[in-house]
Every structure is written in C-alpha cells, then in structure tokens.
Amino acid sequence: MAIERDVVGGVLVVRLGGELDHHAVETLRDEIEQSLEETRCRGLVLSFQGIDFMDSSGLGLILGRYRSVSARGGKMALCKVNPNLRKIFELSGIYKIVPVLDDELSALRMVKEA
Amino acid sequence: MEYVGHSVLQKNYMYLSFPSRSENESLARVAVAAFATALDPTLEQLTELKTAVSEAVTNAIIHGYEGQEGEVRLRCAIEGGAVEVVVEDDGVGIADLEQARQPMYTSRPELERSGMGLTIMENFVDALWIDSVPGQGTCVRMRKVIQPDPVSQ
Numbered sequence: 001m002a003i004e005r006d007v008v009g010g011v012l013v014v015r016l017g018g019e020l021d022h023h024a025v026e027t028l029r030d031e032i033e034q035s036l037e038e039t040r041c042r043g044l045v046l047s048f049q050g051i052d053f054m055d056s057s058g059l060g061l062i063l064g065r066y067r068s069v070s071a072r073g074g075k076m077a078l079c080k081v082n083p084n085l086r087k088i089f090e091l092s093g094i095y096k097i098v099p100v101l102d103d104e105l106s107a108l109r110m111v112k113e114a
Numbered sequence: 115m116e117y118v119g120h121s122v123l124q125k126n127y128m129y130l131s132f133p134s135r136s137e138n139e140s141l142a143r144v145a146v147a148a149f150a151t152a153l154d155p156t157l158e159q160l161t162e163l164k165t166a167v168s169e170a171v172t173n174a175i176i177h178g179y180e181g182q183e184g185e186v187r188l189r190c191a192i193e194g195g196a197v198e199v200v201v202e203d204d205g206v207g208i209a210d211l212e213q214a215r216q217p218m219y220t221s222r223p224e225l226e227r228s229g230m231g232l233t234i235m236e237n238f239v240d241a242l243w244i245d246s247v248p249g250q251g252t253c254v255r256m257r258k259v260i261q262p263d264p265v266s267q
Contacts, residue, residue, distance in 0.1 A: 022172040023136035029226065053143075053161070055168040059228035084161050091237055092230050 002050060003028065005035050011043035011111050012036060013104065017050030020058035029061055033068065042074030043111035047104055049080035058085075059092045066098055079107035126152065127191040134179040134186050134203070142171045142188055142201075149190050150197045153260035162238035163197065163258050169231040170201035170254045176222060178205025178252055195261030196240070200253060207248040 002017030014032055018024065036044065044065060048054075062078065069076045079101045081089060089095060101107040128149050132138045143164040150163055167188075174186045189200040208214050214221070215236075220229035236242055239256040246252040 019140060021136075021139050021168055022176065023139050025226075026136065053164065053168075055165050055172065056228045056230040056234055057172060059230055060226040063228055064226040084157075087162075087237075088165065088230075088234060091234060092228065 003031060007039050007041060008045075008108055009112060010041060011045055011108055012039050012041035013045045013047065013108070015047040015050060018052065020051050020054040020061065022055075022057040025057045025061040029064060032065060036068070036072075042069070042072055044069050044074065044076045045104060045107045045111055046076070046078050047080045047107075048078065048082065048085060051082070051085065054085050054088060056088070056092075059088065059094060062094060062098060075111045077101055077107040077110045079104050125191055125193055127189070130188040130190075131185055132188075134175040134182070134184045134205075136172075136175060138186070139168055139171050139175070142186070143167045145188070146190055146197075146199055150192070150258075150260060152192060153195060153197060155260045159258070159260055163199075166235045166238040166256055166258070167199055167201070169235050170199075170256070173231055173254070174201055174203035174205065174252065176225065176227070177208075178203035180206060195263055196257055196259045198255065198257045200255045202251065202253045204251040207250055207252055208244070208246040209248050211244060211246060 004015040006013040012035055046062065066076050077099045080103065081100055089100065099110050101110055130145055132141065146167045147160050147164050150160065171186060178184065184203060184205055187202040191198045213219055215232050217233040218229040220227040235256065239258040241257040243255040244252065
C-alpha cells in the first residue's frame with residue numbers, strides 16, 4: 001500500500017495507492033489518524049487516483065475518517081475515483097455523505113470553502 | 115489408456131486453502147481472477163468477481179474466525195460460461211442471516227466495517243447462496259455468468 005501525504009493550505013491531502021482491502025486499511029487507518037493528529041489539519045482530501053482495487057473495507061475507511069474529521073469540526077472530500085470503483089461508491093450511497101470531486105484542486109476548494 | 119475421472123475433468127476446477135490471515139485476501143481474489151481468465155471476462159466482470167471474493171474471504175477472516183487462526187477453503191469451478199466460487203470456513207457461523215443481509219448492518223462497528231459486504235456480493239454476482247450453522251461455520255457459494263450461453267438466448 002503506497003501512501004503519499006501532503007499539507008496544502010491547511011488541508012491534509014492523502015494520495016492512496018495499491019489495493020484498498022481489509023488487510024491494507026488496518027494500517028492505513030492509523031497512518032491517516034496519526035497524520036491528522038500531527039499536522040493538526042481539520043480538513044481532509046483523499047485521492048483515489050492510485051487505487052486499482054477496493055472492497056467494502058475501503059468504504060469503512062472513508063466513513064471512519066468522515067466521522068473523525070467531523071468530530072473535530074472539519075470537512076472531508078474525495079477525488080480521482082476511477083470507473084472501477086464507481087459501482088461500489090454508488091451502491092454504498094457514499095455520494096450522499098461525502099463530496100466526490102474530479103480532481104484534487106476542486107476537492108481542496110470544497111473542503112476549504114465549507 | 116484409461117482416463118480415470120475424465121468426466122470430472124471436463125469441468126475445470128481449483129481448490130485453495132489458506133490460514134485466515136488478512137494478507138491472504140489478495141491471494142484469494144487474484145487466484146480466482148486468474149482461474150476465470152479462461153472465460154475471457156471483461157475488466158468490469160473481473161473486478162466484480164474479485165470484489166465479491168474479497169468480501170467473502172474477509173467475512174470468513176473477520177466474522178467467521180473473529181481474527182483467530184483458522185482455515186479458509188476456496189473452491190472454484192467453470193461450468194459452461196459461468197464461474198462458481200465457494201468460500202468456506204469453520205468459524206462461529208451467522209446466527210441471523212436476515213439481519214446480516216441488511217445493507218449497512220455490521221456486527222463489528224468497532225472495526226470500522228461498513229456493513230456493505232453482502233450487498234456488494236449480491237450485486238456483483240448473478241446468484242448467491244449462504245449456508246451457515248452457528249458454532250460450525252459458513253459456506254458462501256456464488257455464481258457469475260461470464261459468457262452467456264448462446265443456446266438459451
């Protein structure tokens with residue numbers, strides 16, 4: 001699982017890579033939580049550009065981060081969701097909870113404006 | 115020369131068993147995908163099949179064995195234009211299948227499970243059967259049509 005972290009204008013950007021299954025999300029969850037803690041960012045953008053595979057464990061990761069970011073009074077957005085993942089996103093109704101934008105810039109704007 | 119079990123071999127199959135460790139989730143779905151390649155699936159069909167297998171194996175590991183060591187058995191067969199996958203464990207079983215099938219229901223919210231595993235399986239394969247005996251284990255059987263039978267169309 002490749003992961004790249006960046007702070008852009010006070011928002012934590014996490015670029016995910018590889019396969020988002022139960023095995024991967026166990027460590028990923030702790031890494032993102034730790035980064036939120038260290039950077040003291042309230043906003044979070046998750047980029048799915050490098051994700052080739054995702055199952056319901058990925059949905060759990062998104063909803064879990066949504067809860068922790070919301071609890072700190074922050075906002076969250078997703079971006080770069082490839083067509084392979086679309087069906088899972090649609091089935092889960094995640095679009096109604098977390099905004100999904102085409103690219104990182106739009107996602108950043110969304111989180112900052114909120 | 116006599117071919118013992120020749121009729122059985124006309125149906126291609128594969129067995130795989132592995133310990134209930136999370137790193138084996140990717141092994142299971144990649145193995146099924148490689149096996150199903152013989153039917154020349156589209157990328158979308160392959161992704162759906164891999165996702166459904168991943169959900170079933172993850173359930174066996176998290177819910178069946180509750181994180182303890184156990185054995186997960188995977189059986190695959192190609193029948194006509196369809197692939198059939200069976201994922202079996204000797205874990206705790208499912209007490210209430212009706213409840214487990216509810217979208218967003220999870221017995222393990224503390225593990226950040228989304229409760230969408232069974233819903234995803236139901237949507238990504240053509241048929242799904244679940245047999246479970248509390249205290250004995252769970253058997254999930256799924257069937258995905260890759261190449262529709264031209265005769266039945």
